[in-house]
Amino acid sequence: MKHIMHTDKNRENKHFIRTKYREYNRSKRYKYRPESEWRTVMKGTDTILEVEDLRTCFYTPGATIPAVDGISFNVGRGKVIGIVGESGCGKSVTGLSIMGLLPGPQGQISGGTIRYWQERKQRAVELTKLGTRQYGTFRGSEIAMIFQEPMTALDPLFPVGKQLDECLRFHNKGLSLVERRSLIRRLLASVGISRDGIYNSYPFELSGGMLQRVLIAMALCGDPKLIIADEPTTALDVTIQAQILLLLKNLQKERGISLLFISHDLGVIAGIADEVIVMYAGRIVEQGTVREIFDTPCHPYTVALMRSRPDLERETDLLEVIPGTVPDLRTMPGGCHFHPRCIHFGKACIDQYPPYCWVSKTHRVSCFFTA
Numbered sequence: 001m002k003h004i005m006h007t008d009k010n011r012e013n014k015h016f017i018r019t020k021y022r023e024y025n026r027s028k029r030y031k032y033r034p035e036s037e038w039r040t041v042m043k044g045t046d047t048i049l050e051v052e053d054l055r056t057c058f059y060t061p062g063a064t065i066p067a068v069d070g071i072s073f074n075v076g077r078g079k080v081i082g083i084v085g086e087s088g089c090g091k092s093v094t095g096l097s098i099m100g101l102l103p104g105p106q107g108q109i110s111g112g113t114i115r116y117w118q119e120r121k122q123r124a125v126e127l128t129k130l131g132t133r134q135y136g137t138f139r140g141s142e143i144a145m146i147f148q149e150p151m152t153a154l155d156p157l158f159p160v161g162k163q164l165d166e167c168l169r170f171h172n173k174g175l176s177l178v179e180r181r182s183l184i185r186r187l188l189a190s191v192g193i194s195r196d197g198i199y200n201s202y203p204f205e206l207s208g209g210m211l212q213r214v215l216i217a218m219a220l221c222g223d224p225k226l227i228i229a230d231e232p233t234t235a236l237d238v239t240i241q242a243q244i245l246l247l248l249k250n251l252q253k254e255r256g257i258s259l260l261f262i263s264h265d266l267g268v269i270a271g272i273a274d275e276v277i278v279m280y281a282g283r284i285v286e287q288g289t290v291r292e293i294f295d296t297p298c299h300p301y302t303v304a305l306m307r308s309r310p311d312l313e314r315e316t317d318l319l320e321v322i323p324g325t326v327p328d329l330r331t332m333p334g335g336c337h338f339h340p341r342c343i344h345f346g347k348a349c350i351d352q353y354p355p356y357c358w359v360s361k362t363h364r365v366s367c368f369f370t371a
């Protein structure tokens with residue numbers, strides 16, 4: 001009997017996944033969708049990106065994994081928003097969902113909206129409703145992404161100059177070779193590379209810091225208004241990390257770009273962000289201005305993250321660690337997802353997920369302990 005029930009469940013699951021994959025393949029057939037489907041209205045007056053109740057799932061044969069579970073946040077024009085959380089919290093999946101680069105058909109947006117303000121055309125666009133080709137025109141020229149591993153983000157078989165040229169040719173179709181070469185020289189200079197001969201260098205000939213600078217130059221090729229930087233300094237040593245952070249900050253200020261900066265390191269976020277979002281197990285557990293999060297962290301997870309980073313002012317020989325690990329998203333604990341690791345948990349925390357409580361107009365936290 002048990003065996004039969006198990007087989008039925010498997011069959012049901014297979015059928016569900018097949019339906020989801022079919023839906024995905026059908027939706028990807030639309031290269032262009034009519035404007036009436038994706039034209040929308042921004043809720044805020046000075047936001048470039050509005051993410052509302054975004055849900056992203058991975059449909060795998062074993063289970064449906066809710067990697068991003070109903071998150072909402074805005075990115076203001078010319079602002080830097082930092083997303084912080086341990087590995088596996090859904091930070092990269094959030095970035096990939098905005099970029100429309102989820103590994104399909106397993107990874108799919110299953111709900112919510114992503115509104116983007118296209119300054120050049122003075123219109124708001126619902127990104128999740130765009131056709132595949134239309135999305136392609138947004139990538140690079142409106143929203144660009146910088147990835148964590150510079151070595152794997154570039155093609156090892158081509159010189160970096162050729163790869164930059166390819167990128168420029170895609171975004172600026174009318175430019176001649178001479179114009180493109182001079183633009184590449186200027187772009188490289190703007191990211192601090194003025195060395196001759198870099199054009200013909202292969203990725204393996206450059207250091208991690210140089211490669212990350214090339215990737216930043218590549219992200220700037222299409223003159224984007226929003227950059228998503230996914231742990232851009234994690235693979236670098238500390239001094240180069242500081243240089244790249246300074247470079248990103250300067251470029252962001254000079255060009256008035258909005259930046260969504262993803263990192264697992266609160267120290268890095270403190271140096272660059274205006275506002276901080278703390279993610280845990282696919283949800284936002286706390287959000288506030290950088291001051292609010294660092295001066296008065298409210299969520300026990302944020303407090304624990306703060307305590308687990310080196311601090312010269314604290315008199316201790318040992319760094320504190322957060323006991324346990326991020327839960328397996330397939331078998332998420334009921335109630336507050338953080339409760340198995342929380343020192344303050346009570347009965348309510350096991351029964352239901354805590355709603356947001358507003359500490360100030362800009363500071364929200366999802367914890368019964370704070371409420």
Ligand SMILES: Nc1ncnc2c1ncn2[C@@H]1O[C@H](COP(=O)(O)OP(=O)(O)O)[C@@H](O)[C@H]1O
Nearest residue numbers: 058065067086087088089090091092093103329
């Ligand atoms: N390609 C994938 N297939 C299945 N699950 C995935 C895939 N990519 C990510 N996930 C799930 O999404 C969760 C969040 O991943 P990710 O956003 O990469 O975490 P991080 O916060 O470290 O960037 C992972 O723990 C994993 O369960």
Ligand code: SF4
Nearest residue numbers: 336342349367368369
């Ligand atoms: S809701 Fe409860 S378990 Fe969750 S963080 Fe707050 S006190 Fe801890």
Ligand SMILES: [Mg+2]
Nearest residue numbers: 091092093231
């Ligand atoms: Mg990641």
